[in-house]
Amino acid sequence: MTKTAAALRRPGVKTDTRTLVALAAGLVVTLWMADQIEMDLFMAFVLWVLVAVRTIFHESKAALLGTLVALAVWAVVLPFFQDAGGGFLEDATQALALTVMALGLNIIVGFAGLLDLGYVAFYALGALTAGWFMSGFASSAGGGEGFSLLVGEPASNLPGIHFNFLMVILIAVVVTTIAGMLIGLPTLRLRGDYIAIVTLAFGEIVGRLVINGDEIVIGGQKLTNGRQGITPVDKIDLPGLAPFTGLELRPWYWVALALVAVVLFVNYRLRDSRLGRAWIALREDEVAAASMGVPLVKTKLLAYGTGAAFGGIAGVFLGSYLNTVNADQFQFSFSIFILAMVILGGLGSIEGVILGAIVLSFINFNLIPDVFNDYPSKVGLDFDLTELSFGIFGFLLVIMMVLRPEGLIPERRRKLELTEGVGSGATTGVGGAGETSYEARA
Amino acid sequence: MSEGNGTALLSAENVTKVFGGLVAVEDVTFEVPERSIVSIIGPNGAGKTTFFNMLTGLYRPTYGRVRFAGRNVTGRRPDLIMKDGMARTFQNIRLFGTMTALENVMVGQNARMRAGLFGSILRLPHVGREEREVEEKARETLAYCGIAESQFEQMSINLSYGDQRRLEIARALASDPKLLLLDEPTAGMNPQESAALTGFMRRLRDERGLTILLIEHDMQVVMGVSEHITVLDHGQKIAEGTPEQVRTNARVVEAYLGKQGEKEAEAGATRQQPGKEGPV
Numbered sequence: 001m002t003k004t005a006a007a008l009r010r011p012g013v014k015t016d017t018r019t020l021v022a023l024a025a026g027l028v029v030t031l032w033m034a035d036q037i038e039m040d041l042f043m044a045f046v047l048w049v050l051v052a053v054r055t056i057f058h059e060s061k062a063a064l065l066g067t068l069v070a071l072a073v074w075a076v077v078l079p080f081f082q083d084a085g086g087g088f089l090e091d092a093t094q095a096l097a098l099t100v101m102a103l104g105l106n107i108i109v110g111f112a113g114l115l116d117l118g119y120v121a122f123y124a125l126g127a128l129t130a131g132w133f134m135s136g137f138a139s140s141a142g143g144g145e146g147f148s149l150l151v152g153e154p155a156s157n158l159p160g161i162h163f164n165f166l167m168v169i170l171i172a173v174v175v176t177t178i179a180g181m182l183i184g185l186p187t188l189r190l191r192g193d194y195i196a197i198v199t200l201a202f203g204e205i206v207g208r209l210v211i212n213g214d215e216i217v218i219g220g221q222k223l224t225n226g227r228q229g230i231t232p233v234d235k236i237d238l239p240g241l242a243p244f245t246g247l248e249l250r251p252w253y254w255v256a257l258a259l260v261a262v263v264l265f266v267n268y269r270l271r272d273s274r275l276g277r278a279w280i281a282l283r284e285d286e287v288a289a290a291s292m293g294v295p296l297v298k299t300k301l302l303a304y305g306t307g308a309a310f311g312g313i314a315g316v317f318l319g320s321y322l323n324t325v326n327a328d329q330f331q332f333s334f335s336i337f338i339l340a341m342v343i344l345g346g347l348g349s350i351e352g353v354i355l356g357a358i359v360l361s362f363i364n365f366n367l368i369p370d371v372f373n374d375y376p377s378k379v380g381l382d383f384d385l386t387e388l389s390f391g392i393f394g395f396l397l398v399i400m401m402v403l404r405p406e407g408l409i410p411e412r413r414r415k416l417e418l419t420e421g422v423g424s425g426a427t428t429g430v431g432g433a434g435e436t437s438y439e440a441r442a
Numbered sequence: 443m444s445e446g447n448g449t450a451l452l453s454a455e456n457v458t459k460v461f462g463g464l465v466a467v468e469d470v471t472f473e474v475p476e477r478s479i480v481s482i483i484g485p486n487g488a489g490k491t492t493f494f495n496m497l498t499g500l501y502r503p504t505y506g507r508v509r510f511a512g513r514n515v516t517g518r519r520p521d522l523i524m525k526d527g528m529a530r531t532f533q534n535i536r537l538f539g540t541m542t543a544l545e546n547v548m549v550g551q552n553a554r555m556r557a558g559l560f561g562s563i564l565r566l567p568h569v570g571r572e573e574r575e576v577e578e579k580a581r582e583t584l585a586y587c588g589i590a591e592s593q594f595e596q597m598s599i600n601l602s603y604g605d606q607r608r609l610e611i612a613r614a615l616a617s618d619p620k621l622l623l624l625d626e627p628t629a630g631m632n633p634q635e636s637a638a639l640t641g642f643m644r645r646l647r648d649e650r651g652l653t654i655l656l657i658e659h660d661m662q663v664v665m666g667v668s669e670h671i672t673v674l675d676h677g678q679k680i681a682e683g684t685p686e687q688v689r690t691n692a693r694v695v696e697a698y699l700g701k702q703g704e705k706e707a708e709a710g711a712t713r714q715q716p717g718k719e720g721p722v
Contacts, residue, residue, distance in 0.1 A: 265563075266563050269562055269563045269564075269565060270559075270562060270563060273557060273562035273569070273573070274552060274555045274557045274562060274572075274573075274576075275557070275559060275562055276562075277541070277545055277548055277549050277552070278549065278552055280538065280540070280541060280545075281538045281541065281549045281552075284537075284538040284539055284540060284541065285536050285537075285538060285539075287500060287536065288532065288536040288537070288538065289538070289549070290499075290500070290519075290520040290521050291498055291500065291520050291521075291524060291529075291530055291532075292521075292524060292529075292549055292550050292552060292553075292613060292614075292617075293521045293524035293525055293550070293551075293552045293553030293554075293617060294521055294549065294552050294553075295519070295521045295522075296521070302559060306559070413540035413541070413597065
């Protein structure tokens with residue numbers, strides 16, 4: 001920061017050289033990136049303007065509120081500037097669905113501090129619910145005639161069970177909440193790493209169940225279609241709207257955006273409630289929380305249940321959107337993918353997790369396969385970048401842990417803990433750290 | 443033995459705790475009369491904190507029974523015992539480090555709140571009202587415990603040591619307990635701060651009608667504030683009574699200083715062997 005820049009600085013306005021250079025570089029990168037991922041350049045520019053305004057007037061509440069409202073409007077009108085069937089909208093829609101999942105996992109891992117490595121189980125159960133209740137899979141239903149509820153034309157005449165999308169979401173919420181609590185039960189007596197192992201196993205069990213479900217026959221009906229997958233799955237059919245198709249992706253995008261909005265609302269409300277405080281207390285110190293009247297079992301199960309429900313909602317949407325529910329979608333790596341979003345964005349930080357989910361989704365669905373995929377061959381190496389996807393994610397996480405362990409947009413608490421709390425000398429820690437500092441003082 | 447001015451609020455009968463082969467607490471029976479201040483003292487490792495953990499439900503006694511406010515609470519879940527009206531602090535401060543002072547005290551009221559999952563999501567009118575009341579109460583309690591208003595929004599990990607101790611008491615008080623258990627509340631405090639805390643304990647009893655049970659090493663505090671003292675050593679109750687009775691009890695002196703004869707012999711033989719620690 002030069003002296004002139006400091007002199008020019010007005011309170012609450014950040015215009016030092018470093019910020020300005022970073023913003024200028026940001027503009028170049030944004031436009032180049034937007035061009036690569038087929039994003040509308042004007043919309044990319046608007047996005048950059050919003051970020052710039054927020055950065056420069058970083059202390060102004062009005063600027064924050066203004067940019068947030070503008071960002072919401074931006075997200076809603078974005079599809080009008082994009083090709084209705086293009087790759088960008090396709091990836092954006094999927095990114096939003098994964099954002100819903102990341103927000104769900106954030107409740108379990110970020111708020112309540114229960115490391116869950118089997119989140120894919122809830123995606124699988126949600127998608128399977130879509131497979132069961134929104135396709136021709138149960139071909140014998142209704143005596144082979146099919147059974148439908150509140151759905152319009154072609155689906156209502158087809159064999160199988162065809163329920164309305166919103167009803168299937170409700171069913172999935174119930175199914176995954178119960179599953180979430182079931183997985184919670186064996187972990188109640190466990191802490192830390194042991195919880196991770198049990199959840200990991202649960203994710204694997206559900207994954208295997210989907211693979212082998214085609215050999216599990218109940219009353220003449222297979223449980224799943226195994227690796228073949230249940231396909232096609234009904235497209236979303238909402239009253240008052242034209243049936244969704246695979247060529248016009250805008251409605252899909254808006255439905256996904258609406259799901260994100262609902263989940264976001266629930267997240268904020270829960271975070272600032274009695275339950276949210278109990279989760280964070282639990283994360284900080286389980287023994288103290290119990291002694292302060294926080295019921296451990298109920299609080300943990302509610303964290304698992306709500307987190308799982310979001311996974312289920314996203315699962316139903318993705319089942320319908322991807323038009324297939326097959327076993328290869330539900331692998332361990334998916335759990336890690338979602339967890340990486342949460343960690344990259346900032347554990348416990350709602351805004352951060354959204355950013356992390358969108359960034360990682362675009363890296364995974366767009367940058368690696370479409371933009372950088374042939375770079376290794378350009379320099380004479382004989383492989384595609386897609387083969388290295390998870391290596392790249394791992395590398396990104398390592399970089400993050402070194403440079404910015406609190407995540408892209410840190411939760412207020414963790415930020416304070418990592419930058420101000422520890423090491424300021426005047427503090428006593430909690431738990432184990434507290435003990436040592438007590439010893440030192442006593 | 444001096445009787446308090448009421449019936450027993452808390453009583454332990456033959457409480458025993460065994461960890462593997464180690465008997466941490468052995469057959470301890472004692473009572474805390476209502477609206478009294480009672481202390482448990484004893485050398486390090488005497489089993490005081492283990493005993494506390496059994497009273498508050500963190501450990502289940504291997505043998506024996508704990509009664510609180512007319513109800514058998516042996517092995518009851520800690521959060522339910524808290525709800526029954528028994529709140530505690532910890533020997534090693536255990537605050538929720540990344541939560542603000544205010545939030546810490548609000549968590550302390552968790553057991554008194556009724557907001558559920560859906561009520562919280564929809565922010566029903568009664569949930570919003572409850573939230574405001576709880577925050578108001580938290581502010582009052584913090585002020586009552588002598589924490590400056592400028593510290594309310596600070597993360598508890600960043601508070602000064604004294605404020606952290608006070609905050610722990612505030613967090614316990616917020617639930618309007620009948621009985622307050624303090625585990626070495628003056629550890630690490632200077633004499634002035636200890637004296638202030640002693641006065642504060644009396645105020646709690648007189649103004650709020652609280653019963654207080656404390657573990658304490660600082661004999662100035664113990665002798666000054668307690669009506670009744672129980673002494674533990676090697677997990678066993680070796681004496682109890684008024685401060686005066688305990689001070690002159692031969693077994694207590696022995697537990698803290700070693701046997702008279704032994705001590706002289708030791709002093710004669712070598713000066714390197716330290717005696718049992720703990721001030722008297």
